[in-house]
Amino acid sequence: MDIVNLGALEKTEANFTTFLSDLCDKLELDFATYCAVNTVSDQVIGFSTYSDGWKEHYGAQRFQNTDPTLHLPMRSIAPVDWQCLSGHEDFKKVFEHARDFNIADQGLSIPIHGPYGEIGLISVTRDCSSDTWIKLRKNVISELQTAAVTLHDTVMQSDSLGYALRRPHLSSRECEALQRTAAGKSQIDIGDILTISSRTVEVHVRFVRTKLCALTTPQAVGRAITMGFVHPK
Amino acid sequence: MIISLDGIIAHHFGPLLKQTYALRTRVFRDRLGWDVDVKDGMEMDVFDTLNPTTLVSVDASGAVVGSMRILQTTGHNMLADVFSAILQGEPAPRSPLIWEATRLCVDTDRLNATGSPRAHNSISYVTSEVMIAACEYAMEAGVTDAVAVIDPLMSRELKRSGNAPYDYLGSPTPMGKVTAMAGLLDCSVELVNRLRERSDINGDVFLSEQDAITRFSKTAVPALSSTAQTSLHTYLQEQLASAENPRELRAALWILAELELAQQS
Known part of the structure; x- marks a missing residue:
């Protein structure tokens, strides 16, 4: 070392x-x-x-x-x-x-x-x-x-x-999906807004969870807010 | 008597930890029906590999009758990473002055549920002993509170031993056959005094590290089978016979003497 x-x-x-x-x-x-x-x-x-x-x-x-x-x-x-x-x-x-x-x-x-x-x-x-x-x-x-x-x-x-550990790199789609999840939107609604399938929304959210080392979506939202990826409104 | 096993000394205590994980299997899988990983009869999870401190209560015969696992809440811990459902979406508590107590258990088969809390073989006595140890260990580290993931049974037992959680985080959440809850516990001199008075535990609850190693550390060499011993003996005799200089002769003699000593004991 x-x-x-x-x-x-x-x-x-x-x-x-x-x-x-x-x-x-x-x-x-x-x-x-x-x-x-x-x-x-x-x-x-x-x-x-x-x-x-x-x-x-x-x-x-x-x-x-x-x-x-x-x-x-x-x-x-x-x-x-x-x-x-x-x-x-x-x-x-x-x-x-x-x-x-x-x-x-x-x-x-x-x-x-x-x-x-x-x-x-x-x-x-x-x-x-x-x-x-x-x-x-x-x-x-x-x-x-x-x-x-x-x-x-x-x-x-x-x-x-x-x-690099503390600043995971999130794609803009991932940020958008999480931002709307944080706002309480369902995955179907988010899919409609972003014109992607709800299944893709689910995958984006899953990626975010992995990148933020979170086991649950609320945990990922919490960490994303702390890191400034998502802004509470 | 409590033995405190941290990541620095735990490797000396393989057998004691095995017994502890076996007790946890009986309690969490068999009795409470939690969905835990059991391998070779031992309940272990990823948190056991993160150098937690395991407090182990042993009875007069040296058997493990209770234990608790302690983690920091600043790093990976069960409430943040596994039991977050209890928190109903709230962020997990994170503080250098709050530790997390999990896998709190006592051997209810071996201990007497109805006995006086002052009897050493009662559930109350062992629970108190573990709680006193945890509290003193936390206070020594400047820690003021603990969050404990427990079930209603353990919650009742804590109340009975004078150590009721002062509040709960989130809501009780179904987990296997029972409900898991996150109780907040105080770590203070007042609490230790109260627990000690109620259980009549007055002396030091901790076994010193040196005594613990002398009494409970794993035995250095596993016993050899008699054929292996005979072959080893023959081999060393050959080495002795074929020694070419005093240094080799001394080495062969020394190791032969060691072997014979080991066989005698």
């Missing part, structure tokens, strides 16, 4: 990193990192408030391939405290190096499961006594969860990673 620096490609990276540093300031954390694995291209995409020195070192050592704080929490639904991972040989190795960059091995990772099955991860660290850490974790965990999903959704909807 290679690390893609989302920000180097997009002018929004500065905004995402600012979001993370604001989060650190607000919640009394040292560092925050966001990453997502694009399972299609097998690339890790991310940005972080870590120093450039650590980012370069991390990439040079190819830690992204072994770092347990990156891989294991993605298999969880709950935030994973790094304490649970500290027995791992690879964990010890990564954080032996991290210490030289003043990064503590005390932190947690929050997995974010997205609507298309993609998984993002926010990791935060804080160098403090373990008592302070436990209190801090309890105080900020809900806010971190919310921030994690907001950031993930924003990144996914920004026109970089997963743009």
